[in-house]
Amino acid sequence: MSGLETNSPIGPNEQLRVEATIENTGAQRGESPVALIIGHDPQIEDIERVALGANESDNLTLEFTAGEPGGGYEEFPIIVETEYDERSVEVVVAE
Numbered sequence: 484m485s486g487l488e489t490n491s492p493i494g495p496n497e498q499l500r501v502e503a504t505i506e507n508t509g510a511q512r513g514e515s516p517v518a519l520i521i522g523h524d525p526q527i528e529d530i531e532r533v534a535l536g537a538n539e540s541d542n543l544t545l546e547f548t549a550g551e552p553g554g555g556y557e558e559f560p561i562i563v564e565t566e567y568d569e570r571s572v573e574v575v576v577a578e
Contacts, residue, residue, distance in 0.1 A: 484506060487563055489561070493549055493574075497548070498548055500544055503542070503543050503570065509538075512535070514533065517531050522561075528547045556576075556577045560572070
């Protein structure tokens with residue numbers, strides 16, 4: 484996996500979009516679930532299945548609708564995870 488971008492910071496009840504480039508660096512076609520995991524108490528919020536040929540890559544967008552942040556501001560980790568790789572970044576929800 485390469486590249487992980489979000490539209491953070493976002494406001495309450497807005498859609499967080501997470502864009503990742505998923506790569507198959509192997510010599511054979513492969514298929515894998517790609518999960519968007521949110522928060523300090525991690526929970527899967529979106530999951531897509533990706534099939535790629537040998538040495539292929541594809542851009543994928545995963546989404547999550549934010550809630551109301553406590554105290555008007557919340558920062559938490561997100562993880563994009565495949566069977567073989569994961570990337571993480573902190574995101575912000577603020578009024």
